[in-house]
Amino acid sequence: MINFSSNDYLGLSDHPTLKANAIEAIHQFGTGTGSARLISGSLLLTHQLEESLARWKKAESALVFNSGYQANVAILQALLQPTDWVFCDRLNHASLIDGCLLSGARWTRYQHLDLDDLTRRLKKAPVKASKWIVTDSVFSMDGDYPDLGKLVAIAKGFGAQIILDEAHATGLYGDQYSSGLAEAFGVSKDIAVQISTFSKALGGTGAFVTGSKTIINQLINTARGFIYTTAPAPASIAAAQAAVDLIQADALSCQTGKDSLKKRLWQNVDLFSERLHWHKNNKHPVAEKLYENLAWPLKSPVIPIVIGSEENAVAASKHLEREGFFVHAICPPTVPEGTARLRISLSAAHTTDQVTGLVDALTRIQSSIS
Numbered sequence: 166m167i168n169f170s171s172n173d174y175l176g177l178s179d180h181p182t183l184k185a186n187a188i189e190a191i192h193q194f195g196t197g198t199g200s201a202r203l204i205s206g207s208l209l210l211t212h213q214l215e216e217s218l219a220r221w222k223k224a225e226s227a228l229v230f231n232s233g234y235q236a237n238v239a240i241l242q243a244l245l246q247p248t249d250w251v252f253c254d255r256l257n258h259a260s261l262i263d264g265c266l267l268s269g270a271r272w273t274r275y276q277h278l279d280l281d282d283l284t285r286r287l288k289k290a291p292v293k294a295s296k297w298i299v300t301d302s303v304f305s306m307d308g309d310y311p312d313l314g315k316l317v318a319i320a321k322g323f324g325a326q327i328i329l330d331e332a333h334a335t336g337l338y339g340d341q342y343s344s345g346l347a348e349a350f351g352v353s354k355d356i357a358v359q360i361s362t363f364s365k366a367l368g369g370t371g372a373f374v375t376g377s378k379t380i381i382n383q384l385i386n387t388a389r390g391f392i393y394t395t396a397p398a399p400a401s402i403a404a405a406q407a408a409v410d411l412i413q414a415d416a417l418s419c420q421t422g423k424d425s426l427k428k429r430l431w432q433n434v435d436l437f438s439e440r441l442h443w444h445k446n447n448k449h450p451v452a453e454k455l456y457e458n459l460a461w462p463l464k465s466p467v468i469p470i471v472i473g474s475e476e477n478a479v480a481a482s483k484h485l486e487r488e489g490f491f492v493h494a495i496c497p498p499t500v501p502e503g504t505a506r507l508r509i510s511l512s513a514a515h516t517t518d519q520v521t522g523l524v525d526a527l528t529r530i531q532s533s534i535s
């Protein structure tokens with residue numbers, strides 16, 4: 166089957182340079198690191214990677230983690246104090262929710278992307294309390310994102326700090342460096358903490374956080390998910406380094422109009438919308454319905470086709486499977502009740518025939534769409 170459920174947006178997980186770097190690191194340093202970094206130190210590779218990550222994200226410092234889930238839980242638990250107030254988007258990733266809960270901070274959730282609701286809630290918090298706004302940049306199950314310019318302005322007005330999870334944006338957004346949505350909005354300097362993963366567009370495994378030296382030092386000394394875990398494997402670090410170098414070179418190619426992975430990915434996003442539009446203009450009833458359910462223009466390679474009931478979403482997924490496409494049905498509690506969906510993620514590795522083939526198969530879905 167053709168896989169439309171993976172977050173390997175640039176197809177890097179199968180890239181020869183990443184694979185060669187990882188294999189070379191195994192030959193040189195072995196398969197494991199044997200201990201936590203505070204006990205037996207860090208590979209030079211890891212320090213070098215952290216320096217490149219800080220430069221890429223225009224931050225003072227960076228720290229790597231074994232996974233995005235682990236990073237979020239560790240970072241939030243370490244930075245948020247029980248007397249702090251934390252404001253979360255209602256649809257934040259589960260790892261952000263878990264981290265906020267573990268921190269014991271006063272927790273409030275605003276309506277998805279609703280910055281007026283956020284403002285109302287910020288007004289209710291004591292002026293003196295430390296305030297944090299925690300949000301995904303690109304939302305993993307919806308493919309939408311907040312207006313980061315406005316979010317920064319609101320945060321400044323209330324003296325709140327922003328923690329931004331760039332898992333689905335790092336490597337994809339930002340014309341110059343592809344460093345994420347903060348770069349695209351020109352607000353990198355105004356975001357206290359950015360979290361990114363190696364596991365999506367970077368095609369590997371692990372995660373990293375960027376911020377001031379003070380914040381990174383605080384994490385090194387207090388984040389339990391950093392202190393009490395074995396350092397990431399040499400192969401993961403080496404693959405991540407190759408991905409970061411490759412993505413920055415690729416961004417430059419894209420900017421100068423040359424063929425690039427980033428260009429191919431966004432061409433696939435455009436192709437998906439054009440093909441669906443074409444079916445809709447031909448009055449195809451399913452296409453009309455699908456079109457209605459999607460926010461236009463498509464803002465990301467994550468395309469949620471909200472079906473409604475779990476049963477219908479699973480049936481729609483089975484239908485696509487029979488046509489040769491793997492699109493997993495996402496059901497509650499991953500998404501809110503009554504919004505079960507097909508979550509399509511496009512990649513630079515998909516061919517044009519595969520993308521148009523998927524849209525054509527979608528129009529043949531038999532189950533009812535709410």
Ligand SMILES: *Cc1c(COP(=O)(O)O)cnc(C)c1O
Pocket residue numbers: 232233234235237258260301305330332333362363364371372
């Ligand atoms: C995938 C994801 C994570 C978790 O990252 P892993 O490296 O898979 O553990 C964290 N936050 C968001 C928004 C994600 O989509």
